[in-house]
Amino acid sequence: MPHKLPDPQYVKENYQYMTLSKDLEENIYIFQVLLKGNNDMVFRQISIGDKKVKAFLVYVDGMVDKLLITRNILEPIMIETRKLNKIIYTDDQLFNYINEYFITISEVNVKDKIGDIIDDLLSGETIFLIDGVEKALIISTKGWEGRNIAESTTESYVRGPKEAFVETLRINTSMLRRRIKHPDFVIENMKIGKYSKTDVSIAYIKSIADDKVVQEVKKRLKKVQIDGVIDSGYLEEFIEDNPFSLFPQIAHSEKPDRVSAEILEGKVAILVDGSPFVLTVPAIFAQFFQAGEDYYERYFLSSTLRVLRIIAMVTALLFPSIYIAQTTFHQEMIPTQLAISVAAQREGVPFPALLEALFMEVTFEILREAGIRLPMQVGQAVSIVGGLVIGQAAVQAGLVSPAMVIVVALTGIASFAIPAFNIAITFRLLRFIIMIAAGTLGFFGIIMVVMMILAHMASLESFGVPYLAPMVPSKTQELSDVLIRIPWWAKILRPRTIQRKNIIRQEDTRG
Amino acid sequence: MKRFIILILTIAILLTGCWDKREINQLAFVQGLGIERGKDDMIHLIVEILKPGLLTASGGGTGGTGGGSAVGKPYAVFQASGVDFAKAFANLNDELPRSLFMQYNEIIFLDEKFARSGIYQTLDFMTRNPEFRRTAYILVVTGGSIQELFNLPSSNELERYPYKEVMGLISNQANTASSYVSDLNEFIETLEIPKKAPITGRLVIVKKDGKATGIRLSGSAVFDNDKLIGFLEEQDTKAVATLMNKLKRSTLTLDKGLKGEKAHISLVVTKARTQISPKIKDGDISFDIKVNVEAYLNEQETKYELTEPENLEKLQTIVSKKIKTTIEHALFILQNKYNADVVGFVDILHKRNPALWKEVEKDWDKIYPDVKFNVAVKSVIKRSGLSSKPIHPR
Numbered sequence: 001m002p003h004k005l006p007d008p009q010y011v012k013e014n015y016q017y018m019t020l021s022k023d024l025e026e027n028i029y030i031f032q033v034l035l036k037g038n039n040d041m042v043f044r045q046i047s048i049g050d051k052k053v054k055a056f057l058v059y060v061d062g063m064v065d066k067l068l069i070t071r072n073i074l075e076p077i078m079i080e081t082r083k084l085n086k087i088i089y090t091d092d093q094l095f096n097y098i099n100e101y102f103i104t105i106s107e108v109n110v111k112d113k114i115g116d117i118i119d120d121l122l123s124g125e126t127i128f129l130i131d132g133v134e135k136a137l138i139i140s141t142k143g144w145e146g147r148n149i150a151e152s153t154t155e156s157y158v159r160g161p162k163e164a165f166v167e168t169l170r171i172n173t174s175m176l177r178r179r180i181k182h183p184d185f186v187i188e189n190m191k192i193g194k195y196s197k198t199d200v201s202i203a204y205i206k207s208i209a210d211d212k213v214v215q216e217v218k219k220r221l222k223k224v225q226i227d228g229v230i231d232s233g234y235l236e237e238f239i240e241d242n243p244f245s246l247f248p249q250i251a252h253s254e255k256p257d258r259v260s261a262e263i264l265e266g267k268v269a270i271l272v273d274g275s276p277f278v279l280t281v282p283a284i285f286a287q288f289f290q291a292g293e294d295y296y297e298r299y300f301l302s303s304t305l306r307v308l309r310i311i312a313m314v315t316a317l318l319f320p321s322i323y324i325a326q327t328t329f330h331q332e333m334i335p336t337q338l339a340i341s342v343a344a345q346r347e348g349v350p351f352p353a354l355l356e357a358l359f360m361e362v363t364f365e366i367l368r369e370a371g372i373r374l375p376m377q378v379g380q381a382v383s384i385v386g387g388l389v390i391g392q393a394a395v396q397a398g399l400v401s402p403a404m405v406i407v408v409a410l411t412g413i414a415s416f417a418i419p420a421f422n423i424a425i426t427f428r429l430l431r432f433i434i435m436i437a438a439g440t441l442g443f444f445g446i447i448m449v450v451m452m453i454l455a456h457m458a459s460l461e462s463f464g465v466p467y468l469a470p471m472v473p474s475k476t477q478e479l480s481d482v483l484i485r486i487p488w489w490a491k492i493l494r495p496r497t498i499q500r501k502n503i504i505r506q507e508d509t510r511g
Numbered sequence: 512m513k514r515f516i517i518l519i520l521t522i523a524i525l526l527t528g529c530w531d532k533r534e535i536n537q538l539a540f541v542q543g544l545g546i547e548r549g550k551d552d553m554i555h556l557i558v559e560i561l562k563p564g565l566l567t568a569s570g571g572g573t574g575g576t577g578g579g580s581a582v583g584k585p586y587a588v589f590q591a592s593g594v595d596f597a598k599a600f601a602n603l604n605d606e607l608p609r610s611l612f613m614q615y616n617e618i619i620f621l622d623e624k625f626a627r628s629g630i631y632q633t634l635d636f637m638t639r640n641p642e643f644r645r646t647a648y649i650l651v652v653t654g655g656s657i658q659e660l661f662n663l664p665s666s667n668e669l670e671r672y673p674y675k676e677v678m679g680l681i682s683n684q685a686n687t688a689s690s691y692v693s694d695l696n697e698f699i700e701t702l703e704i705p706k707k708a709p710i711t712g713r714l715v716i717v718k719k720d721g722k723a724t725g726i727r728l729s730g731s732a733v734f735d736n737d738k739l740i741g742f743l744e745e746q747d748t749k750a751v752a753t754l755m756n757k758l759k760r761s762t763l764t765l766d767k768g769l770k771g772e773k774a775h776i777s778l779v780v781t782k783a784r785t786q787i788s789p790k791i792k793d794g795d796i797s798f799d800i801k802v803n804v805e806a807y808l809n810e811q812e813t814k815y816e817l818t819e820p821e822n823l824e825k826l827q828t829i830v831s832k833k834i835k836t837t838i839e840h841a842l843f844i845l846q847n848k849y850n851a852d853v854v855g856f857v858d859i860l861h862k863r864n865p866a867l868w869k870e871v872e873k874d875w876d877k878i879y880p881d882v883k884f885n886v887a888v889k890s891v892i893k894r895s896g897l898s899s900k901p902i903h904p905r
Contacts, residue, residue, distance in 0.1 A: 331614065336542070348536075
């Protein structure tokens with residue numbers, strides 16, 4: 001008794017709210033209406049047992065493990081169900097038997113909402129339907145080709161775990177779970193993106209993380225109404241506190257060891273399927289100058305390196321500006337010998353120091369940008385052209401002074417010494433602003449812009465935590481992990497700037 | 512609209528900033544500023560201006576061809592004159608293609624004749640103008656003109672230009688204390704203390720057959736107010752430095768051995784602490800001067816073993832006596848020859864006994880020559896160098 005099938009247009013608009021029907025034909029029809037024209041959809045119709053109950057299997061080719069489907073779904077259902085022959089069963093019973101006795105796959109769900117079923121199908125699950133039953137088996141057969149876990153390319157360590165996150169969310173969460181084996185470690189899931197339906201996980205430790213921060217993260221993520229989330233960078237822009245600030249207010253990392261360490265401090269990690277970069281909130285300014293390695297090397301070395309990085313930061317930000325200001329406004333501040341030498345070098349240079357510096361800095365930035373996306377072999381050629389030809393030739397042609405080349409080179413190298421790429425970009429941009437101020441107003445200009453930057457930084461917040469904490473507002477005790485790093489056995493408390501719920505990290509075991 | 516206003520303001524601030532911009536290669540670096548008084552009573556300014564290109568060309572090796580010294584002197588000497596310092600300075604500026612940059616000048620050379628005529632105006636100009644370093648040394652040039660000094664033949668010098676040579680002399684004299692060089696700050700400070708006489712270094716141009724061949728920092732120049740009145744010899748300068756507690760290191764040569772025989776013994780004074788306290792008795796002012804000296808033996812012609820306490824004691828006594836004589840000699844010169852209170856006894860009196868100072872301040876010039884000084888020197892010889900026993904040749 002074929003009843004009237006629903007209108008295709010109606011199905012397309014309302015499938016989200018529809019449930020499966022008893023009639024397999026109708027169900028197949030609905031699937032076909034929704035997914036017609038996709039040649040990666042595999043529809044398989046089978047009959048079960050003597051009664052020849054019609055059944056239907058659908059999956060997306062390429063997102064499933066085909067061997068798994070053959071061995072653990074089709075084989076048992078098509079061959080083993082013969083044993084059911086002697087038993088009298090209804091369609092519903094058959095459905096349950098298949099679920100309980102035949103499908104040898106660990107994760108199977110039962111669903112009846114077409115919207116959910118379609119979502120699961122498109123995430124790589126296999127859908128199994130039986131005639132006369134208005135439910136579907138969602139069989140977990142996800143299995144696609146992904147990148148293997150490899151060494152990180154953006155954060156490499158000399159000492160410490162080498163593995164980095166990959167694009168597959170599940171593998172990423174497993175890497176975190178492997179490091180924190182406690183029931184309080186929670187990984188919550190949500191889907192963001194109208195079309196992409198990207199899986200996003202929020203990971204934190206229930207007994208450490210600040211509840212308010214967790215709630216705030218969820219609230220902000222729920223507000224996101226974008227059509228697709230391709231990388232965690234999309235979400236970062238949606239949920240950061242001040243979207244117009246040059247400073248990154250959310251940290252990201254490619255390393256599971258670093259993320260789990262931050263989770264242990266009480267931070268919340270946001271993992272996005274398809275992105276190997278995991279966001280952590282709240283972020284403070286100081287952490288952008290800390291490499292994960294700081295915590296694995298002995299503390300003397302780490303402390304020294306941190307001081308070195310601060311020097312590098314100041315150099316990257318101010319060195320060209322100081323050079324400009326001193327050579328155009330405050331010559332008396334340069335040691336005499338150096339001043340004479342600089343004056344001699346600038347003899348015949350046609351441009352004022354500011355233009356000279358801008359010219360070289362822009363050249364350097366172009367070179368860097370050109371080299372960064374090229375394959376390794378070509379990248380080397382670029383650096384040769386850049387370093388030798390432009391640097392040397394510009395000096396010989398009298399366009400720039402040798403001192404300026406040194407200034408630009410040192411600035412460039414210093415900016416590479418900043419561990420976090422995102423804050424290095426901020427400093428690159430700010431450097432140009434300060435350079436212009438230095439070229440027009442001298443040290444007065446530098447101080448003015450730096451004051452403005454500091455005021456801005458002091459006004460920033462990341463999920464309720466002041467950006468400059470623990471320097472401003474000052475928490476003297478926590479400074480022991482900012483400029484320097486005290487040894488692990490001395491870190492009795494967790495940073496109180498991040499959370500205050502559970503601050504005892506360890507017992508004092510070494511006095 | 513708000514953004515537009517901010518933009519306009521930013522541009523306004525940035526554009527007004529450039530007015531005092533000077534590129535470093537548009538500056539005329541002055542190292543060496545000389546002041547003379549000409550026969551016409553005009554003030555002559557003589558400056559030594561560096562040529563950075565020539566200075567670095569042969570030194571660095573980046574010049575390509577090298578041999579920078581063959582090109583010529585790495586500096587040029589300019590001269591200008593005017594009725595006063597400011598006018599001369601302005602005239603000098605008019606003669607130069609680059610703007611004068613005085614900040615690197617750390618020595619002001621005063622011609623003897625100019626110094627005798629008074630340097631007040633010059634000091635006034637220099638302290639008003641932010642371009643001059645207040646830490647610049649003041650030297651009085653004798654034995655030749657400043658032109659001669661600035662054009663010294665480079666073959667006789669270690670440094671590449673005369674200014675540097677003098678600069679080296681100044682820092683090197685810390686080892687011998689044979690001169691006492693004041694900087695602008697110290698000179699002006701001294702000027703402002705009533706009745707205290709400023710003192711600064713004397714630079715002697717050594718001549719051979721009427722041609723300047725070298726320079727020597729020797730002794731010091733004594734001023735009465737802003738006018739030069741005379742010079743102190745090296746020994747007297749050392750004594751004055753000791754009295755002013757400014758002696759850091761000096762040499763001392765005795766011409767008598769421990770038993771009074773004629774022999775030379777040299778010592779290096781490493782420490783000298785002086786305490787001066789005024790004494791008033793029956794209206795007469797006298798000063799007790801206590802000097803504590805530490806020294807080590809540098810060379811001896813005789814063969815005394817200083818490990819013997821007896822010998823050490825004797826040597827210490829001789830040293831004390833020698834220093835005492837030197838100090839007394841210097842004081843005698845200051846009192847009777849120049850009537851100049853270089854050490855600042857008047858200042859000490861002022862601090863210790865303000866009431867009395869008020870009485871004597873006016874007549875200090877008359878009182879000072881007759882003031883009695885009781886000098887007591889205590890010297891300690893701490894070491895005898897690396898060898899504890901003298902060499903005994905067979």
